[in-house]
Amino acid sequence: MSGKRVAIIGAGVAGLVSIKSCLEEGLQPVCFERHDDIGGLWYYTEQLRKGQGAATYDSVVTNHSKEMSCFSDFPFPKAWPPFLSRLRVHEYLHSYADHFALKKYITFNANVIRIETAIDGGWTVIISNGIGGKTEEIFDYVMVCTGVFSETHFPSYPGFENFDGIKIHSNEYRDSGKFKDKRVVVVGAANTAGEVACELARNGSIQVFLSMRNGTLVFPRIGVQCIPWDLLSSRSVVDRGRILDKISKWRIQDHTKIGLQCSEPATASIMANDDIQDRIVQGKLEPVVGIEKLGKNSVTLVDGRILDDIGAVVFATGYKIAFPFLKDTWVFDESDNLQLYKLVFPVGVDEPDRMALIGMFASAGAAFPALELQARWAVNVFVKRVKLPSKEQMRAYIEKKPKYGRFYRSISTLPYQEELAEEIGVNPSFWKMLISDPRLAMACWYGPQVPYTYRLQGPRTWDGAREAILSVWENTTSPTNSYRS
Ligand SMILES: Cc1cc2nc3c(=O)[nH]c(=O)nc-3n(C[C@H](O)[C@H](O)[C@H](O)COP(=O)(O)OP(=O)(O)OC[C@H]3O[C@@H](n4cnc5c(N)ncnc54)[C@H](O)[C@@H]3O)c2cc1C
Numbered sequence: 507m508s509g510k511r512v513a514i515i516g517a518g519v520a521g522l523v524s525i526k527s528c529l530e531e532g533l534q535p536v537c538f539e540r541h542d543d544i545g546g547l548w549y550y551t552e553q554l555r556k557g558q559g560a561a562t563y564d565s566v567v568t569n570h571s572k573e574m575s576c577f578s579d580f581p582f583p584k585a586w587p588p589f590l591s592r593l594r595v596h597e598y599l600h601s602y603a604d605h606f607a608l609k610k611y612i613t614f615n616a617n618v619i620r621i622e623t624a625i626d627g628g629w630t631v632i633i634s635n636g637i638g639g640k641t642e643e644i645f646d647y648v649m650v651c652t653g654v655f656s657e658t659h660f661p662s663y664p665g666f667e668n669f670d671g672i673k674i675h676s677n678e679y680r681d682s683g684k685f686k687d688k689r690v691v692v693v694g695a696a697n698t699a700g701e702v703a704c705e706l707a708r709n710g711s712i713q714v715f716l717s718m719r720n721g722t723l724v725f726p727r728i729g730v731q732c733i734p735w736d737l738l739s740s741r742s743v744v745d746r747g748r749i750l751d752k753i754s755k756w757r758i759q760d761h762t763k764i765g766l767q768c769s770e771p772a773t774a775s776i777m778a779n780d781d782i783q784d785r786i787v788q789g790k791l792e793p794v795v796g797i798e799k800l801g802k803n804s805v806t807l808v809d810g811r812i813l814d815d816i817g818a819v820v821f822a823t824g825y826k827i828a829f830p831f832l833k834d835t836w837v838f839d840e841s842d843n844l845q846l847y848k849l850v851f852p853v854g855v856d857e858p859d860r861m862a863l864i865g866m867f868a869s870a871g872a873a874f875p876a877l878e879l880q881a882r883w884a885v886n887v888f889v890k891r892v893k894l895p896s897k898e899q900m901r902a903y904i905e906k907k908p909k910y911g912r913f914y915r916s917i918s919t920l921p922y923q924e925e926l927a928e929e930i931g932v933n934p935s936f937w938k939m940l941i942s943d944p945r946l947a948m949a950c951w952y953g954p955q956v957p958y959t960y961r962l963q964g965p966r967t968w969d970g971a972r973e974a975i976l977s978v979w980e981n982t983t984s985p986t987n988s989y990r991s
């Protein structure tokens with residue numbers, strides 16, 4: 507090891523890949539996690555933990571298939587189905603941490619409360635143990651891995667305080683139990699809103715209203731020939747946006763006919779959901795417009811309709827980003843413009859090449875591989891294998907390319923992964939490979955853009971990458987096809 511120390515804040519997915527990437531490059535990782543287990547939001551507890559932002563509900567299932575969601579050198583077990591329960595994801599994270607011996611670098615119940623510029627360069631990190639004890643340590647580099655969904659976004663409406671029923675943000679929602687025999691309004695138009703509304707409609711709520719401001723675009727997990735939706739995109743596809751449009755029509759040809767219409771499809775929310783059309787046509791779930799105000803036990807919609815006898819409102823209205831521990835070190839514009847070069851390096855600090863933020867994006871695609879590439883790029887910058895442009899150049903880049911997707915920080919996952927892979931030198935070269943290994947070249951180019959493809963060349967290759975790439979279809983279909991001869 508080089509002896510250079512890296513503070514890693516958070517032991518969720520981003521924290522784990524950061525520890526591993528530091529080890530790969532000979533850096534000394536020291537990870538602080540404020541809770542008592544790894545996994546971040548995949549560490550499920552019945553009650554919200556102190557300070558927890560995003561959380562999953564009990565029934566959550568990944569909305570990306572396992573071959574697109576895994577780390578680049580650690581496939582999910584072959585026997586697992588293509589889409590995974592929260593239990594399986596958490597188990598996978600534990601086996602990843604065990605396999606690469608990452609846990610010994612993590613201090614649990616260690617809450618980072620402040621990061622300051624150290625006098626001689628680097629960073630002073632101040633940590634609280636939650637029971638009155640505070641420590642201070644100096645580090646050469648910092649990787650902030652505290653999650654993009656730090657605080658709940660909880661919109662307020664006139665009458666909000668006077669509403670008598672249950673009103674919760676979706677991060678508190680665990681299952682349908684306490685909503686039984688109630689008329690419930692779920693607010694939001696994205697993944698959580700759709701899944702929660704469907705679960706309530708299936709499991710005993712009398713009636714569920716899904717209140718959306720702009721409608722939504724629904725896409726199913728599997729479609730034509732039972733192929734997971736995200737295995738359809740490949741490096742050879744030019745217009746990837748059109749694929750999502752096509753997929754959204756696999757199950758629901760016309761969103762308008764079942765009330766899910768978007769006033770402006772290009773800016774509408776996206777929802778992975780396999781059930782919503784059935785819940786709607788069976789009458790238990792009704793999409794409605796946005797909310798104007800709340801009464802004691804009613805909700806008035808912007809079109810003037812009053813929903814009576816409402817026993818609960820669930821706000822599946824998303825999250826806000828926050829870095830309370832960085833307050834004096836790095837100031838960013840409250841309008842959400844974080845001034846991060848390629849969403850990783852904070853241009854506003856004195857030495858951007860000594861601090862990296864891993865995971866400050868939202869995406870329609872799987873997050874794990876993008877988090878991993880961000881971490882790999884960051885440590886390559888720390889060890890000076892890769893150099894950042896000047897601050898002026900980085901600022902100009904951010905100005906020129908302020909948006910990665912529909913919203914600020916919302917990335918088109920696959921092009922973004924390629925961009926990072928180019929930075930590190932791990933994006934596979936099709937023409938070179940076509941000569942040396944034509945079968946693999948075709949799989950990389952015309953097959954799904956799986957994470958293993960970033961372990962074929964450049965620094966830190968993985969011997970199992972070729973085999974993993976060629977086994978994608980077998981690994982996807984075999985677990986759900988056990989009775990074939
Ligand atoms: C309901 C839900 C479902 C999702 N489903 C999918 C999916 O199917 N597929 C997918 O790819 N992505 C999914 N995501 C996106 C998800 O954000 C990523 O998969 C990933 O878990 C993000 O990991 P992270 O490490 O960046 O953040 P987190 O999981 O939020 O981890 C952050 C960690 O930092 C710790 N921390 C925070 N502040 C401090 C501090 N000051 N000091 C010490 N520790 C601190 C926290 O305790 C936590 O452990 C989902 C998100 C949600 C909310």
Ligand SMILES: NC(=O)c1ccc[n+]([C@@H]2O[C@H](COP(=O)([O-])OP(=O)(O)OC[C@H]3O[C@@H](n4cnc5c(N)ncnc54)[C@H](OP(=O)(O)O)[C@@H]3O)[C@@H](O)[C@H]2O)c1
Pocket residue numbers: 566567568569570661676693694695696697698699701717718719720721773774775778796822823824825868869
């Ligand atoms: N694996 C899974 O199946 C799964 C399940 C749940 C969540 N997730 C992930 O978890 C993350 C968070 O998802 P999320 O659905 O909780 O949040 P989200 O994606 O941020 O969506 C928030 C929703 O709330 C709506 N909204 C925001 N403010 C509103 C307001 N004032 N009034 C009405 N509506 C408002 C937004 O729509 P408009 O702004 O268009 O109105 C949007 O539809 C995402 O990364 C998602 O992919 C995954």
